[in-house]
Structures are given as structure tokens and as C-alpha cells.
Amino acid sequence: MRSxxxxxxxxxxxxxxxxxxxxxxxxxxTSAAPEPTRTAxxxxxxxxxxASAEENKPFFDxxxxxxxxxxxxxxxxxxxxxxxxxxxxxxxxxxxxxxxLGARAESIQFSVRWSDGCLIGQxxxxxxxxxSTVQPVxxxxxxxxxxxxxxxx
Numbered sequence: 001m002r003s004x005x006x007x008x009x010x011x012x013x014x015x016x017x018x019x020x021x022x023x024x025x026x027x028x029x030t031s032a033a034p035e036p037t038r039t040a041x042x043x044x045x046x047x048x049x050x051a052s053a054e055e056n057k058p059f060f061d062x063x064x065x066x067x068x069x070x071x072x073x074x075x076x077x078x079x080x081x082x083x084x085x086x087x088x089x090x091x092x093x094x095x096x097x098x099x100x101l102g103a104r105a106e107s108i109q110f111s112v113r114w115s116d117g118c119l120i121g122q123x124x125x126x127x128x129x130x131x132s133t134v135q136p137v138x139x140x141x142x143x144x145x146x147x148x149x150x151x152x153x
């Protein structure tokens with residue numbers, strides 16, 4: 001019985017001494033947190049006078065998204081921002097900011113007629129913010145259906 005106990009003790013001593021000889025774990029590069037990648041800022045978009053309406057939509061959206069940061073922005077705010085950005089006021093249309101009963105409109109629409117289409121924006125709580133589209137020019141060189149207001153400022 002004594003030889004069995006000696007064998008167990010010798011086996012245990014060998015196991016402990018071998019465990020001390022194993023290499024310490026190294027940092028596994030696959031488990032390390034990845035370095036955050038830095039992306040270059042998106043290039044600024046600009047008005048492209050000789051390009052299509054579709055090609056100018058990113059710039060139209062950039063101007064209008066900045067205006068839409070003001071939740072109280074009205075039609076004049078969008079028109080003024082578009083004019084300041086280089087769009088031609090003579091080619092624009094805008095709907096009224098108020099209903100026939102004098103309440104604030106739930107959404108407004110505004111547009112810029114382009115050579116091959118219409119850049120149309122819509123903004124207000126009823127449509128959950130700002131949205132845009134490019135559509136064909138309607139009869140009479142118009143972009144918006146229905147009643148619009150004069151842009152006389």
C-alpha cells in the first residue's frame with residue numbers, strides 16, 4: 001500500500017513540476033480589441049450646374065438637411081437656403097406654411113426645376129422630418145401639384 005501512495009506522490013510531483021515548465025500564455029492577436037479605423041470625412045458635395053437633377057440631389061439634400069435641423073423651419077427658410085447655395089430662385093416652387101384655417105401645415109413641399117427633372121423636398125412632422133425625390137417636370141414647367149405660393153421676397 002505504501003508503494004501505491006509513493007507512486008501517487010511521485011506522479012503528482014512530476015505533474016506539478018511539468019506544469020511549471022509550460023510556456024506562459026501569450027497575447028492572442030485575434031482576441032485583442034481591434035484598433036478603431038479612421039475613415040476620411042465624406043467629401044463635400046457641390047452644385048453641379050451642367051449635371052442632371054439626380055446628380056445634384058446629394059447637394060440639394062445637404063442644403064435641406066442643414067435647414068431641417070430647425071424643427072420650425074418653413075418654406076421661406078428652405079428657399080432662402082437653396083438660393084444661398086446657388087440654386088435659381090426663378091425655378092423654385094413652395095407650398096404654403098399654413099392651412100386655410102391658419103394652422104401650421106403638417107408638411108411643406110418645395111422644389112427646384114432642373115433641366116431634366118425636378119428636385120422635390122418635403123419637410124414637417126407629418127412626414128417625420130425631411131425627405132426628397134427627383135421627379136419629371138410636369139406640364140407648364142411645374143414640379144409641384146396643387147396650389148403654391150409666390151416666392152416674392
